[in-house]
Amino acid sequence: MKIKITNLSKAYKRGFNVLKDINLELESPSMIGLVGPNGAGKTTLMKLLVSQLLPSEGNIMIDGMELYKNEKYLKQRLGYLPQEFGLYEELTVYQFLDYMAALKGIKENRKDFIKKCIVITSLEDKQDIKIRTLSGGQKQRVGIAQALLSSPELFIVDEPTVGLDPEERIKFRNLFSKNASSKLVILSTHIIDDVESICNRLIVMSKGRILFDGTPSQLIKSAQGHVAKIELHSSSEELVEKNFKITSRVIVPNGLSYRIVGEDLPASSEFITPSLEDAYIYCIMEGDMA
Ligand SMILES: Nc1ncnc2c1ncn2[C@@H]1O[C@H](COP(=O)(O)OP(=O)(O)OP(=O)(O)O)[C@@H](O)[C@H]1O
Ligand SMILES: [Mg+2]
Structure with missing residues (x-):
């Protein structure tokens, strides 16, 4: 068909x-x-x-x-x-x-x-x-x-x-x-x-x-370099939320560990392999900005 x-x-x-x-x-x-x-x-x-x-x-x-x-x-x-x-x-x-x-x-x-x-x-x-x-x-x-x-x-x-x-x-x-x-x-x-x-x-x-x-793997590829893990004090959350999408937050000894998705991630962030969900979020973000 x-x-x-x-x-x-x-x-x-x-x-x-x-x-x-x-x-x-x-x-x-x-x-x-x-x-x-x-x-x-x-x-x-x-x-x-x-x-x-x-x-x-x-x-x-x-x-x-x-x-x-x-x-x-x-x-x-x-x-x-x-x-x-x-x-x-x-x-x-x-x-x-x-x-x-x-x-x-x-x-x-x-x-x-x-x-x-x-x-x-x-x-x-x-x-x-x-x-x-x-x-x-x-x-x-x-x-x-x-x-x-x-x-x-x-x-x-x-x-x-x-x-x-x-x-x-x-x-x-x-x-x-x-x-x-x-x-x-x-x-x-x-x-x-x-x-x-x-x-x-x-x-x-x-x-x-x-x-x-x-x-799905092509979508993941397109989000490479746009997903990262950062650790911050919870007080900085507002700043993070303003600039990036947070796809997870987990409590760690010194504050919180975030998984963030965005266009320009801070140079100091630890880049990670995007999940399909991260890649989807990135795709929608990009689309909204266009
Ligand atoms: N019968 C209708 N009359 C007028 N507007 C409608 C009608 N059905 C849908 N819409 C509008 O068309 C747009 C698309 O709706 P649609 O139901 O296709 O979205 P969707 O992607 O299936 O969303 P969801 O994930 O919520 O199911 C929406 O803005 C909705 O308000
Ligand atoms: Mg529907």
């Missing part, structure tokens, strides 16, 4: 573009992490990709065809987990998945598909329970289960790991990465760990623009 996004802009209100001239090529097999601060435009981009919204300008091609004129082609290949997912609270897990499968037009082996998704998302003991009585994380799993129905070629998931406990999160990461071996998976997240462990490509967005598109 290949998706080509050209000069894409979106305004909800005339004159206020929340996506600004986005150009991207997305091709399977790939596992793409979409990250960025709240309001960056991640969900908007995903809604445009699943044709839930129409662009204000630009277009999207899917396998060489215009996406908005070939919705059926898209829908037959798409698994989508929206950020805000309305579940039918009065249905049981099984009834809900059966309903979603019907909407997706799955007729053959419907029961088998549903059972498989229930097992993958560890919902076996909840399948006959009403959705209303599930915990937040369990509801999230029902959302993931419906996106997996019919084993889609294109998998677009908006913050899928929100609310999952660590064990389930790791399980889902593995599930997504297994999927990516032949598919196109686009996942938005605020958990940099998720990206680090499974994505081969990372797209950083801020204020409707793409700040970075590349591999």
Whole structure:
């Protein structure tokens, strides 16, 4: 599968573009992490990709065809987990998945598909329970289960790991990465760990623009020389905060040890290898200054 996004802009209100001239090529097999601060435009981009919204300008091609004129082609290949997912609270897990499968037009082996998704998302003991009585994380799993129905070629998931406990999160990461071996998976997240462990490509967005598109290691490389450790008395913290982003602070015998990220770090600082999270923070800082 290949998706080509050209000069894409979106305004909800005339004159206020929340996506600004986005150009991207997305091709399977790939596992793409979409990250960025709240309001960056991640969900908007995903809604445009699943044709839930129409662009204000630009277009999207899917396998060489215009996406908005070939919705059926898209829908037959798409698994989508929206950020805000309305579940039918009065249905049981099984009834809900059966309903979603019907909407997706799955007729053959419907029961088998549903059972498989229930097992993958560890919902076996909840399948006959009403959705209303599930915990937040369990509801999230029902959302993931419906996106997996019919084993889609294109998998677009908006913050899928929100609310999952660590064990389930790791399980889902593995599930997504297994999927990516032949598919196109686009996942938005605020958990940099998720990206680090499974994505081969990372797209950083801020204020409707793409700040970075590349591999996680390329992003780390770009932050080299911009992350350091310094020890200071806590009274100097304000000065540090004014000039740099602090990504960690730990108490040490003579005060505090900070991990700082910034453009011009003091010459006396001890430079360290950036983590992906440091590199992400640096990328957003740079973007805000530009
Ligand atoms: N239905 C809407 N009507 C008007 N403005 C909207 C609408 N949906 C989103 N926006 C605005 O568009 C911008 C991008 O929002 P979007 O939901 O795409 O961000 P996001 O990157 O997904 O953020 P988050 O990390 O919080 O999920 C925000 O400024 C938001 O206020
Ligand atoms: Mg969002």
